[in-house]
Amino acid sequence: MRTGHDGNPEHRFDPDVATTSASQLIGRLQRVLRPEDLDCACRERLNGALARFDEQERRRETRRRLASAREHKERIASILHFLSELDALTEAESDRTVFEEFALLFVEIAHSADAAVAALRGL
Secondary structure (H helix, E strand, C coil): CEECCCCCEECCCCCCCCCCHHHHHHHHHHHHHCCCCCCHHHHHHHHHHHHHHHHHHHHHHHHHHHHHHHHHHHHHHHHHHHHHHHHHCCCCCCCCHHHHHHHHHHHHHHHHHHHHHHHHHCC
16 A cells, blocks of 8 residues: 555555446546646545445455356256256157257356356356
């Protein structure tokens, strides 16, 4: 954290941290709302407020992405329950469509896994 002209810590929006759409908006707001003629105390309060808002938005986005990953994990767990019936099948199964149904369950697992990966990598 940098220090301002008065030696106190200066709160700043950190563009190097993973950005959210709210973070990008805060960066634009900071450029517009931080004219050079603001006194140090006012500038410090504005920077602090923007930094706190940015942190809240980053946490909100993190919670949303974690919740999404957990939902996909639960979906996969539910599908695995259905897949346990695969153990009861043999090569003599007369209804061949059952194999396609199981294949579709694996496809659903793959889709849920891809979505969970995207949610977690976005953190």
